Amino acid sequence: MFPISLFLLLLVTIVGLYLLVRLFLYRTALILVVKKWVHWVEDGIHVHQTFKVPEFNDNVQENQFYRQVFTYLNSLASIEDSDFTNLFSGKKSNDIILCLDDNQIVHDTFLGARVSWKNEVLKGEDENCRRTLLLNMKKKDKRRILRPYLQHIHNAVSDDLEQKRRELKLYMNAQSDHRSTGRWRSLPFTHSSTFDTMAMDPDLKNKVKSDLEAFLKSKQYYHRLGRVWKRSYLLYGPSGTGKSSFVAAMAKFLSYDVYDIDLSRVSDDSDLKMLLLQTSNKSLIVIEDLERFVNEQSTRVSLSGILTFMDGIVSSCCGDEKIMVFTMNGKELIDSSLLRPGRIDVHIYFPLCSFNSFKTLANSYLGIRDHKLFPQVEEIFQSGATMSPAEIGEILIVNRSSPSRALKSVITALQTGDGRGSGKIGRRMTENCSSRPAAGESDGESGGVFWNHKDSVPVAKEFRKLYGILRLRSNKKTGPSDHDSEMMER
Ligand SMILES: Nc1ncnc2c1ncn2[C@@H]1O[C@H](COP(=O)(O)OP(=O)(O)OP(=O)(O)O)[C@@H](O)[C@H]1O
Numbered sequence: 001m002f003p004i005s006l007f008l009l010l011l012v013t014i015v016g017l018y019l020l021v022r023l024f025l026y027r028t029a030l031i032l033v034v035k036k037w038v039h040w041v042e043d044g045i046h047v048h049q050t051f052k053v054p055e056f057n058d059n060v061q062e063n064q065f066y067r068q069v070f071t072y073l074n075s076l077a078s079i080e081d082s083d084f085t086n087l088f089s090g091k092k093s094n095d096i097i098l099c100l101d102d103n104q105i106v107h108d109t110f111l112g113a114r115v116s117w118k119n120e121v122l123k124g125e126d127e128n129c130r131r132t133l134l135l136n137m138k139k140k141d142k143r144r145i146l147r148p149y150l151q152h153i154h155n156a157v158s159d160d161l162e163q164k165r166r167e168l169k170l171y172m173n174a175q176s177d178h179r180s181t182g183r184w185r186s187l188p189f190t191h192s193s194t195f196d197t198m199a200m201d202p203d204l205k206n207k208v209k210s211d212l213e214a215f216l217k218s219k220q221y222y223h224r225l226g227r228v229w230k231r232s233y234l235l236y237g238p239s240g241t242g243k244s245s246f247v248a249a250m251a252k253f254l255s256y257d258v259y260d261i262d263l264s265r266v267s268d269d270s271d272l273k274m275l276l277l278q279t280s281n282k283s284l285i286v287i288e289d290l291e292r293f294v295n296e297q298s299t300r301v302s303l304s305g306i307l308t309f310m311d312g313i314v315s316s317c318c319g320d321e322k323i324m325v326f327t328m329n330g331k332e333l334i335d336s337s338l339l340r341p342g343r344i345d346v347h348i349y350f351p352l353c354s355f356n357s358f359k360t361l362a363n364s365y366l367g368i369r370d371h372k373l374f375p376q377v378e379e380i381f382q383s384g385a386t387m388s389p390a391e392i393g394e395i396l397i398v399n400r401s402s403p404s405r406a407l408k409s410v411i412t413a414l415q416t417g418d419g420r421g422s423g424k425i426g427r428r429m430t431e432n433c434s435s436r437p438a439a440g441e442s443d444g445e446s447g448g449v450f451w452n453h454k455d456s457v458p459v460a461k462e463f464r465k466l467y468g469i470l471r472l473r474s475n476k477k478t479g480p481s482d483h484d485s486e487m488m489e490r
């Protein structure tokens with residue numbers, strides 16, 4: 001007979017050994033190896049099926065579902081058990097985000113079924129990486145879980161993606177040899193400019209805002225006309241007058257992502273079309289310094305390529321609702337076909353600083369609405385001296401601790417015409433008027449906007465009908481700081 005005490009001793013030893021082994025496995029993480037073996041054996045006796053979620057479709061457009069799955073996988077607790085995981089700092093200073101590494105596998109369970117995902121990255125013949133997420137599951141589970149599982153992913157990340165969608169992105173075009181993997185590279189768009197921070201004529205600001213709002217509501221109207229639902233703006237004026245900042249303000253106002261096209265990186269006309277095809281709708285597409293590329297021919301894109309791009313016909317293939325913005329310093333030397341209505345709908349002139357915009361700058365940069373030196377500053381502006389808002393902004397930033405010193409520095413710079421070498425520019429601009437709008441357009445210290453109508457009556461009619469724009473007479477004055485103003489009324 002087995003004595004009962006011996007039996008108890010054996011039992012306690014077995015339980016103790018079991019606990020020790022368990023502790024050892026967990027402490028050394030060997031439990032993961034054991035689990036892997038168990039899964040390996042289990043996988044060996046089942047037929048599996050793989051589903052691919054590629055990053056781009058055949059037209060090299062982004063596959064939105066890839067983004068969703070990638071976000072979902074990075075939110076899984078099991079990502080910590082993946083062999084390699086990237087760690088990134090999050091938005092808050094103490095946030096650390098885990099992110100699946102290339103070619104790593106992560107496991108997930110859904111309705112009792114185990115699935116695995118591989119973040120596969122393959123180098124193509126053209127040396128570019130193609131990314132695909134591979135979903136692997138047992139064939140016997142497929143019918144039961146596939147659809148609900150995909151729906152579960154969609155639901156799990158929709159809030160997160162919605163949040164991300166609200167964070168604007170700046171896309172920049174990569175070199176043209178990246179054709180097979182998408183041409184755009186993105187960054188969070190953090191430009192701090194808004195319509196409120198722009199020092200410019202408040203009327204003009206409001207007109208642009210109303211125009212943008214009217215555009216957003218006009219989907220049916222454009223479609224009824226058989227037109228691409230897009231609107232094009234030309235922002236022109238001397239350097240440092242806020243054109244790029246205005247683009248940022250427009251994007252923020254619309255909550256649109258910005259696609260900034262660097263024409264020197266575009267290899268030919270079809271490449272430019274491809275870039276447009278790969279933009280999403282609800283986006284603002286920008287080409288800065290257009291006249292430089294066209295006049296200096298410093299791009300391999302032809303004029304007709306740019307014209308086709310501006311017409312935006314190809315963009316209708318991948319959804320519309322696009323705003324195009326072109327910036328340039330002056331438009332006198334540019335081919336007029338680029339500026340015809342339909343290609344450019346709204347022209348906005350960005351002038352050098354006026355006393356009114358100076359006051360806005362002083363309020364933003366120094367926090368002052370009035371000052372005893374203001375009359376003196378006003379007098380100098382009225383005498384025709386001016387500088388760009390960028391140059392005045394610099395002086396104000398440097399002297400921000402003392403408003404009096406800041407204003408005195410501005411006065412000196414305006415008087416001597418060489419505030420940071422810039423007053424010269426200001427004077428030259430007002431003397432030559434080299435970048436000022438032609439008569440009949442809009443110009444002046446407060447900036448100007450006009451709806452392009454000269455060459456195309458039907459288009460003008462459409463827009464007048466659309467926005468109820470009544471053009472008032474042109475008010476032509478002379479003198480360095482005078483302006484031809486052309487206003488619209490709702
Ligand atoms: N009208 C303005 N209101 C407020 N800030 C301005 C304005 N114009 C320029 N600035 C400031 O000056 C700096 C340069 O402006 P920005 O780059 O927008 O000028 P730009 O017209 O695009 O110049 P460029 O033609 O050289 O590209 C920005 O930091 C911006 O904050």
Ligand SMILES: [Mg+2]
Pocket residue numbers: 243244245288327
């Ligand atoms: Mg600029």
